[in-house]
Amino acid sequence: MSSQDNYKKWCEIDFEFLGNVSGQPYALQTNVYIQGVGNREQQIYLWFDPTAAHHTYRFLWNQELILFFVDNRAIRVFHKATDLGISYLDYQPMYAIGSLWNGEAWATEGGRVKIDWTQQPFVASYTQWNVTDSCKVQNATGTAGQHACYKKAHQSTYGQAPNLALSKTQIKNLRWVRKNYVIYDYCTKNATATPECARNWP
Structure with missing residues (x-):
């Protein structure tokens, strides 16, 4: 999902x-890009071949957290942390976008493995x-409609308890993913983690 706004306000939540x-x-x-600030990537190995069958990928995004799921298993959470000086996805219209694009400069094994163009066309x-x-x-471009939508989100089932906090099952799933499948986490890339990192791994 992407805001498609100017770069300084660009917001995005994605699976790649x-x-x-x-x-x-x-x-x-997965990545969370807020108000023009990205570099919040996390990478996991999937425990299945995603090309062999369809699987379910979804977000739960409300006023307290952004939760990523694969086949209804929580794989990542990004908690609201405005009290720590971290911007959050508030009042931001988003577009749902699907695409295939060339990331061979960095994607597979850090860019070591390039696209085999003889296998095209590529289909998703x-x-x-x-x-x-x-x-x-x-x-x-206005704020009235955005605020009305934000209010509606607060009042929806997704904006009410128990969706405002992690369940015991979701915490268990997140710990399982972290222990067994995480291969890159922006929080451990640098010696000093950004302020929200401790909050986002239960």
């Missing part, structure tokens, strides 16, 4: 499939696409 070397697990990258397919409890913003 980074490809693999034949026989190796597929890497899935989607099924059971759904957006629940969303709100269409009539005027993306």
Whole structure:
């Protein structure tokens, strides 16, 4: 999902499939890009071959957290941390976008493995696409419609308990993913983690 706004206000939540070397697990990258600030990537190996069958990938985004799921298993959480000086995805219209793009300079094994163009055309397919409890913003440049949509999100089931905090099962899933499948985490890239990192790994 992307705001498609100017760069300084750019917001994005995404799943990115980074490809693999034949026989190796597929890497899935997630990112949270808020108000023009990104560099919050996390990468995991998937525990299945995503090209063999359709799987479910979804976000739960409300006023307290952004939760990423694969087949209803929580794989990542990004908690609201405005008290720590970290911006959050508030009052921001978003577009749902699907695409195939060339990331060979960095994607597969850090850019070591390039795209095999003899295998084209490359095809991605989607099924059971759904957006629940969303709100269409009539005027993306104004604030009235955005605030009305934000209020609607607060009042939806997704903006109410128990969705405002992690469940015991979600915490268990996040710990399982961290222990077994995380291969890159922006929080451990540098010696000094950004302030929200301790909050986002239960």
